[in-house]
Amino acid sequence: xxxxxxxxxxxxxxxxxxxxxxxxxxxxxxxxxxxxxxxxxxxxxxxxxxxxxxxxxxxxxxxxxxxxxxxxxxxxxxxxxxxxxxxxxxxxxxxxxxxxxxx
Numbered sequence: 001x002x003x004x005x006x007x008x009x010x011x012x013x014x015x016x017x018x019x020x021x022x023x024x025x026x027x028x029x030x031x032x033x034x035x036x037x038x039x040x041x042x043x044x045x046x047x048x049x050x051x052x053x054x055x056x057x058x059x060x061x062x063x064x065x066x067x068x069x070x071x072x073x074x075x076x077x078x079x080x081x082x083x084x085x086x087x088x089x090x091x092x093x094x095x096x097x098x099x100x101x102x103x
Contacts, residue, residue: 013038014034018041034058
């Protein structure tokens with residue numbers, strides 16, 4: 001994945017679309033999401049490569065998530081526990097969370 005989004009969720013154009021699509025094709029990636037503003041760059045892509053790819057132009061991050069995720073995540077509801085009196089913020093918890101380990 002490469003590219004940028006604005007704080008409002010707009011997907012911005014990328015550079016090197018031809019190289020990225022050729023690499024996706026070589027890597028047997030079949031569905032490729034591209035910024036809508038890069039559609040004009042598709043004329044540089046050989047027809048045989050475009051025929052093997054499903055190219056999905058998007059303008060907003062919501063569109064990216066619908067395509068890229070198998071299912072949309074559901075929000076986690078905060079418990080109505082006692083306020084945390086430790087001064088560290090957050091709600092009180094009966095069990096400490098397991099530490100996160102880096103890989």
